[in-house]
Amino acid sequence: MDALLDRVRLWVAERHESLTNEFGAWVAQPSVSRTGEGMPEALVHGMDLLRGCGLEPEAVATDGIPTLIGTADGPPGAPHVVIYGHYDVQPAGPLDEWISPPFEPEIRDGRMYGRGTGDNKGQHLAQLLGLRALRELTGGLPCRVTVLLDGEEEIGSPSLPRVVRERFADDRPDLVLWSDGPVHESGRACVVLGVRGIVTFELRATGPTTALHSGNWGGVGLNPAWQLVQLLASMRDADGNVLVEGFNDGVIPLSPQERAALEALPLNLSEVLAGIGTTRLEPSAEPGYYERLTAPTFTINSLTCEDAGEHRTVIPSVAVARCDVRLVGGQRVPDVVEAMRRHVAEHAPDIEFIPGGTMSPSRTLPETPFTRAVLTGTELGLCEPPLLVPALGGSLPISAFTDELDVPCYGVPLANVDERNHAPNENLELDRFLNGIVAAAAIQLTLGDHR
Template sequence: MTDLSTEPAPDLAAVLAHIDAHRDAHLQRLMDYLRHPSISAHDIGIREVAGLLVEMLERLGMEAEAVPTAGHPMVLGRRSDVAGAPTVLLYGHYDVQPPDPLEAWVSPPFEPTIRDGRIYARGAGDNKGQHFAQLLALEAHLAVHGRLPCNVIVLLEGEEEIGSPQIAQFVRDHADRLRADLVVTADGPLHPSGRAVLSLGVRGMVGFDLVVRTGRTDAHSGNHGGLMPNAIWTLVHLLATMKTPDGRITIEGLHDPIRPPSNAERAAAESLPVDIPGYLAEMGLVRLDAPEGRAFHDRLMFHPTLTINGLHGGYGGPGSKTVLPCAAVAKCDVRLVPDMTPDQVLDCVRAHVARHAPEVEVIGRGGMLPSRTPIDSPYTAVVADALRLARGEAPLVVPSFGGSLPDYVFTQILGVPAFVTPYANADEANHAPNENLSIELFHAGIRSGAALLSRLGGMRTEG
């Protein structure tokens, strides 16, 4: 158990003034960084960019290294300036998505170009512009004060865009070198309203296929209809036992481990802006999914889902084909909330299928644990306050994103609170052509990173 007391923060104002005075130089250096492709899916430029980052971290006075893994290297740096101050692990990823389709880009993806107050390049928002802002925040503190206000570990991954296949093992193998009091990730977009966001969690995920074969070949629906079981009906009947029309998932035991949200988490979710008519219009919907009456953010944060991704079999071409299908597959995923696990869900699905349709095979496709940092962590208010200091407005505190990221490697394997503080514009077009980052938000990101270090520097940990 760590006790925390608050000490006066070092002179943040001077650091912010330094950052404001170096806007143009910072932007030029981001453009230089973005000129280096680092496409993990195609293994293009990865080692070169990892090398550049190690040099960059060494210039910040860090012990730095590109640590080999079974995949692309992890860039790891560390600087311990203040005994007794917290250690923050700043996580990001230096790999980018492939830029295709190239013809859809207004300017080439690896020739950063400024238009309308934004920098356009692959990786501008996801994630080079964001972790580079964190590094420039370190640099600004060093330039003004000659040291950092707290202890810092930088971890930059080279495989996030291909699903982070090595990170769990890496964190297990190097837990001693990654020992920190909190993890902060600058990634993702601000709220569409432009408000800053502080996110505390993600849902987990597990995928599975339901596969059935009822005969040797597809058959004539007249000559064999009534004799041969239909593989698609078999799956339809099974699927109907897994979720009711009013939206209840009915797989026995699936909900058992769910930890209900705390009152503070519920209150935070309720205080987030909601625009249901706007969402319906944007998505072309006439209603939200069942169950009726469940609050908008509760649906994304506090409940699991069971999604049929696709149901395949038989004939789907033009005209008719009076065929009786002998094989069918339903591809499904479940989004998980704490403390569900992929293995627990697959066990429940297998038991349910064995009871209702034993001829159906369940093939698990792996998954990811959920992650949730308690909103009453002593660092929640500190990280939120840093964003307020840097941007002049308190962030929206989001108990959990609906999607899935491997934050569990920090909250569950390292056992430390993990926060996501996005710096990019909501329309950053990451993974898409014309990815971009608002220059103003890049600048605000550097300020946010600097304020974070300063606020952490005002805290003391006692082991």
């Protein structure tokens, strides 16, 4: 295998300029799912990329934006590997904050800048090019492969569970690979085993029909802001414990292997806190930094009295809190939403509970059969032993595979920590992109040996 990987590295080195140009052309194609900008053209571009990497392309119709699927056969008895990515991107955001236009990729200081570079075009393109390299060097692939590029990830992947269910109902894969998000904050490569889920919601309290003078009506006019903060205080205590009955139902404790993986992760806590401009952690019942990122949370995202920022001495007529809760393995989105709705109805029946976007958590245990092969392939490809991360703090739609198919899912992030995904000046280090091609090929080879 070492000799073949040396050939893959040479293949990448000899083609680095054309591969980088291919990356730039993909970023230059807008594909904003939230607005629809460029999506029809991106579908055609994505189909061409799949075809150009030796895959049989197909556009699967959904109720929204089509899903792109590419398939390739492997040797008899080889694992069936699904590679998940998404071809939609976030809106550009404030154009005046971009150094170069978001859909005119530019290389500066060894990085490509543009919307979608790290999230997710550069990362899934590295996976695709790893397949191309193996096919051109060996005439085939070591595994049977299905590439699935989601067109709706940035709007919550509403169609993905149905596509997964229907596509793989009679042809269950052995595992799923995905590359998204940054490497570990230390800069080390990592393999990620899960993601937290999310439920977003709004709490809306109303009082008088218009704002009232706080002197003339103070103590008389119902104040929705006080109603709201008292409700919020009943939902989480000062130690970070969520008090909503039923919220923690089903939470699966960390396994000994997951705890061991967390304890092995490097951490300079004071440096991490200094990086976000604080000196202490949020109060929490969980003592450890990484344990907190694998536990359920309740976050107030914003509080407002809809006073247009005037801050007058009034009793407001409306008070709004926008919140999210992060979920872990064993928690079910419908159960959590119902627990929240029930709590609001019992404690503040006049306050409206408005559910928003949701995404289920996903969990793969370290002891699952393919973990060692993915770790080995990542190390061989990136030339460093990767950290094993039980779960990301954030959310991705990976539960569409773990819940619908009951198969293990492995994340191999290829982006730099400061990729600025979702923000102006999103970027991806070109060395990480090119090395990611080698890593993608190496993982396929180690999985092909796992029979």
